[in-house]
Amino acid sequence: MREQLRPLNRWTILSTQVVLTILVLGLWELGGRAGWIDKLYFSRPSDIGMQVAEWVRLGYVVKDVVTTMSETLAGLAVGALVGIVLGIVLASNRFLGAVFEPLLVLLNSIPRITLVPLFILWFGFRFESKVASAIALVLFVVFFATYAGIKDVDPTLVASARVLGATRADVVRHVLVPSALTWIFSSLRSAVGFALIGAVVAEYFGANAGVGYRIQYSEANFNTAGVFAGLAVLMVLVTLVDAFIVRVQRHLIRWK
Amino acid sequence: MSDVQPAIRLTGVSKQFPGGYTALEGVDITVAPGRFVSLVGPSGCGKSTALSLIAGLDTPTAGTVKVRDRLVNGVADGVGFLFQRDALLPWKNVFDNVAFPLVLRKRPAKEIAERVNEWIARVNLRGFENHFPSALSGGMRKRVALAQTLVYEPQIILMDEPFSALDVQTRDLMEDELLQLWQGSGMTIVFVTHDLEEAIALSDEVVVMTAGPARVKARYDVTLPRPRVIEQVRLDPRFTELYRAMWNDLRDEVLESYARATSAP
Structure with a gap:
């Protein structure tokens, strides 16, 4: 007889995850203290924690997070909106779709990060160049998802709606x-990450605030703990935004 | 019948799809108002194409399609369509799905609520207003689709094998419900099926079509008395008689369509 699949225990999973995390961080810390891991290049969890605490005390974390998040969210909002509208228009108009879809595929083949110097040339080291980089990364992801999503629609549903009296709109x-x-929603989840990449990378190139700036500044001063501390802050940020998007998604797609 | 303006008239209708496949060839069909007419033919013979042309979802390559003496030009108001596949909007609940055609017609909210509630009651779905289609059985989804079509009171309803995906018992029930809803409503129904029994039990008239390209092979008037109850009407000796005659016509077509399907390169 086959063994019956027992439901996995939530708490067992969670505690295993916690133990694993502690184990990895503990080994890292221990290795750093024992001298197996070069502290100059890899830092230590305790130093990273202290660095974050120091930044919190100095008010940098709030200032950097607000800066990076406003760039990210502005880029995400504009990029997603343009991507969705473009996706809807090109997918529901056969002529426009045939003309522009291949062109967008072509543009999409440019590695977007390489455009950042161009944006800085256009907008300087201001807010706008960071937003532009975020838009450049987000727009295509959301556009292609919207386009594919609309092309994927069941033709019977369209025929039925038309018979029931629906106009094109x-x-x-x-x-x-x-x-x-x-x-669109599954693309938005990856778009959050992309928007953040755009903003942070543009900050590397030149800024006076933001998590990317903080990472770049730490790196320039051989402050490895600072680099890792910046990454930790980014990790927490993306996780929070992602959790928010999942909640909105659950609400809007509750019919599934 | 000639003195009454027909509800639907197909004259010399052919439909060839790009790529060369001919679905219909020289089809003449006239449907009088208020009649229940079935088109029967082997699967995939082009019956459904005829419905798309009547609904205005597609255009013929030759001949004319008229609905209420007007040349069909795009989707017309007053025509309903029940699809073989599920055509409910999965993101709208039962109430909103039934309300959809009225919302599209921009009816006042109060009128919409009244009419939707009435139709949900008539198809026995009271209490399911807030359910999404994914939470309903196949038979229940068909009843929602029926309410969605009937709520805007089309005079003509086209049905493309609407019950073919249901189990036999549910199907009998749905056929009875359909007859009850249709009885005395004055609606004209064109019902496409490959099932002879279903066609005879429901219809006033059965049109037998040939294997693709579909042409009209024969026409039969079904004079069984109404109101009918599906499981009883099948036991009527006239039912068996009609069945035998029609099957005689249909058999050759089914065999030919089968032979073509199995010998295709």
């Missing part, structure tokens, strides 16, 4: 967009 609103929503 009604079909877009009641059938195409809701149908693409699943795709």
